[in-house]
Amino acid sequence: MSSKSVPEKPARRISEGSVLEKVAKGEKMVDAGKSPKVVAKAEKKVSAEVLCGIQPKMGKAEVGARLKLLYRRYNRGASSLDAKMRAESETMLDAIVEVREKFFGEI
Amino acid sequence: MAQHVGIDLGTTLSGLAYLKGDGTPEIVPNSDGERLTPSVVYFDAHEDVKLVGSAARDGGDPERTIFQIKRYMDDPDHVLEIDGKKWTPAEISALILSKLKRDCEKIIGEIRDVVITVPANFNELARKSTIAAAEMAGMKVKRLVNEPTAAAVYYAQTQNVQGRVLVFDMGGGTLDVTILEVKGGSIRILTSEGARHLGGGNLDDLLVTAFEEQYRAQTGQGLYTDERHRRRILQSAEDAKKMLSKLQRVNDTVANDQNSGLARIDLTREGFEGLIRKMLTRTVLLVEQALDSAGLKVSEVDHVVLVGGSTRIPKVKKVLEKFFGKTPKSCGNVDECVALGAALFAKSSAKIQEVCNASYGTLAMIYNAATGEEKVANSVVIPKNTVIPCSRSQVYQTSEDNEKVIEVDITQGEDEDPRFVDVIGRLTLEVPPNRPKGCEVEVTFSYDENQRVQARVLDKASGRVKEVAVTYRGAGVLSEEELQRRSQHLRAMRIE
Numbered sequence: 097m098s099s100k101s102v103p104e105k106p107a108r109r110i111s112e113g114s115v116l117e118k119v120a121k122g123e124k125m126v127d128a129g130k131s132p133k134v135v136a137k138a139e140k141k142v143s144a145e146v147l148c149g150i151q152p153k154m155g156k157a158e159v160g161a162r163l164k165l166l167y168r169r170y171n172r173g174a175s176s177l178d179a180k181m182r183a184e185s186e187t188m189l190d191a192i193v194e195v196r197e198k199f200f201g202e203i
Numbered sequence: 204m205a206q207h208v209g210i211d212l213g214t215t216l217s218g219l220a221y222l223k224g225d226g227t228p229e230i231v232p233n234s235d236g237e238r239l240t241p242s243v244v245y246f247d248a249h250e251d252v253k254l255v256g257s258a259a260r261d262g263g264d265p266e267r268t269i270f271q272i273k274r275y276m277d278d279p280d281h282v283l284e285i286d287g288k289k290w291t292p293a294e295i296s297a298l299i300l301s302k303l304k305r306d307c308e309k310i311i312g313e314i315r316d317v318v319i320t321v322p323a324n325f326n327e328l329a330r331k332s333t334i335a336a337a338e339m340a341g342m343k344v345k346r347l348v349n350e351p352t353a354a355a356v357y358y359a360q361t362q363n364v365q366g367r368v369l370v371f372d373m374g375g376g377t378l379d380v381t382i383l384e385v386k387g388g389s390i391r392i393l394t395s396e397g398a399r400h401l402g403g404g405n406l407d408d409l410l411v412t413a414f415e416e417q418y419r420a421q422t423g424q425g426l427y428t429d430e431r432h433r434r435r436i437l438q439s440a441e442d443a444k445k446m447l448s449k450l451q452r453v454n455d456t457v458a459n460d461q462n463s464g465l466a467r468i469d470l471t472r473e474g475f476e477g478l479i480r481k482m483l484t485r486t487v488l489l490v491e492q493a494l495d496s497a498g499l500k501v502s503e504v505d506h507v508v509l510v511g512g513s514t515r516i517p518k519v520k521k522v523l524e525k526f527f528g529k530t531p532k533s534c535g536n537v538d539e540c541v542a543l544g545a546a547l548f549a550k551s552s553a554k555i556q557e558v559c560n561a562s563y564g565t566l567a568m569i570y571n572a573a574t575g576e577e578k579v580a581n582s583v584v585i586p587k588n589t590v591i592p593c594s595r596s597q598v599y600q601t602s603e604d605n606e607k608v609i610e611v612d613i614t615q616g617e618d619e620d621p622r623f624v625d626v627i628g629r630l631t632l633e634v635p636p637n638r639p640k641g642c643e644v645e646v647t648f649s650y651d652e653n654q655r656v657q658a659r660v661l662d663k664a665s666g667r668v669k670e671v672a673v674t675y676r677g678a679g680v681l682s683e684e685e686l687q688r689r690s691q692h693l694r695a696m697r698i699e
């Protein structure tokens with residue numbers, strides 16, 4: 097990345113300073129296909145697979161890749177500065193382990 | 204004055220080492236005659252004294268005893284109140300460091316500049332708190348170094364290995380996995396990954412639950428009602444865990460604090476392994492993440508090195524052996540090698556090439572030309588594992604006409620999704636009025652060898668620049684004044 101690397105696609109722009117607010121409100125932040133619908137649902141006994149966004153048609157490789165992404169994300173989340181994120185991450189890490197054991201066997 | 208001092212400020216045990224005249228590192232014992240000092244602080248109710256170490260661990264009232272404070276170093280909201288005075292994790296750690304400094308100075312002379320080790324995944328706040336703790340204890344942190352890096356330095360120097368080494372450090376509170384390459388006399392860190400809550404302490408918690416279940420099954424009653432008794436059970440659980448590293452079966456007899464009678468606790472190694480299986484799966488996930496970050500296949504790791512007390516658990520070794528298809532080697536001195544490595548590091552840091560511990564970037568509106576969709580995303584400028592020192596820039600465009608200020612949020616974390624990164628600062632730059640949107644703004648991050656980050660925003664049209672040191676200034680961080688005040692207070696304190 098050189099200093100003149102004006103963005104490849106997609107273009108990046110700095111918005112007018114309201115970015116923080118937008119994030120806090122979570123506007124349109126849930127990327128349905130990619131992100132699990134946050135853990136609030138965990139209390140309603142949603143299965144680990146649903147939490148991890150694993151769909152029945154997914155192959156093993158796809159599940160593996162998905163778990164990798166989620167593990168990286170929530171392992172970091174477990175030491176976030178935000179207490180809510182830390183708690184959410186613990187739930188997700190448990191779910192990730194469960195899915196891994198189901199698809200790839202016990203260690 | 205003692206040169207080249209390294210300190211391992213551990214979750215359960217802390218140690219201090221220095222380099223002898225012949226260049227070999229040595230552990231300096233404390234005044235209680237121990238090579239390592241339990242990271243436990245006891246606040247006495249009658250005398251104005253803070254006990255640190257074994258006396259604190261084995262002694263009195265659990266309500267006045269602080270264990271495993273390191274687990275909270277990254278928690279801005281964690282404050283303890285004892286006798287009406289509030290203590291932050293940094294201050295408690297300062298008491299432990301004070302004890303080490305005062306005791307060891309009697310043997311090796313004055314200690315000022317030190318290298319302190321921290322888990323690889325310690326966040327900005329935890330690192331800052333560690334530095335503050337050392338300052339309060341009257342020491343200057345020359346460098347913070349990641350624990351597995353220190354262990355690897357010790358291992359590489361004493362075992363004379365070459366090639367790619369994966370260090371698996373499972374201690375009392377954290378797991379760190381680091382991959383590095385040793386070539387001749389130099390060491391290149393490829394990646395460091397860490398996990399919170401994956402240490403021996405977490406295994407003890409699981410065992411306490413097993414104790415509770417067996418007790419309830421036999422007596423129909425709960426095992427403890429107060430913290431003092433839970434502590435005792437926790438200690439029994441830890442003892443049982445250690446025995447199970449050597450024996451297939453252990454028994455213990457326990458009572459609760461309500462006179463409900465005795466129960467015989469029966470534990471097998473197999474049962475224990477079942478209990479900790481999910482935890483161990485998490486450790487494998489972390490190893491996989493480290494390999495992924497370093498772009499390596501399992502077969503490309505030449506040596507697997509074990510560090511930390513929890514790697515004495517046979518199942519931990521077995522899981523790694525199965526994963527790598529080769530026998531992991533012990534670092535020799537699993538409890539002391541981090542401190543010993545830190546002392547070596549204090550002298551030879553120039554031969555050790557390190558990488559960024561985290562990704563840094565900004566929040567930006569990302570426009571997807573294909574879908575026409577716009578969303579806020581984390582745009583990484585310096586990716587994790589970039590060799591340090593380094594400097595990287597990224598050019599953005601303003602999105603509105605007539606912008607008067609440009610605000611750049613500084614993020615730590617690699618995820619594209621802003622919910623999964625920490626916003627640790629903000630840069631504000633005033634720009635001339637009446638400009639159309641689309642003006643170019645260059646954001647530069649530089650990262651020095653002390654893992655300190657500098658951010659710079661340049662408005663290309665006006666040439667205006669704003670630069671800041673990126674430091675976490677949120678809750679939990681002491682102001683400079685407060686730090687000075689507390690340091691003075693601490694120096695006058697009786698710590699034994």
Ligand SMILES: Nc1ncnc2c1ncn2[C@@H]1O[C@H](COP(=O)(O)OP(=O)(O)OP(=O)(O)O)[C@@H](O)[C@H]1O
Pocket residue numbers: 212213214215216217273350373374375376377378402403404441444445446448510511512513514515516537538
């Ligand atoms: N024989 C053993 N079997 C199992 N666990 C053990 C054994 N000996 C020590 N441990 C565990 O090792 C842990 C302490 O390890 P270590 O001293 O490496 O940790 P630490 O440096 O204090 O912690 P950290 O590095 O996480 O900050 C404790 O949880 C202890 O119970």
Ligand SMILES: [Mg+2]
Pocket residue numbers: 211213214350374375511541
């Ligand atoms: Mg340790």
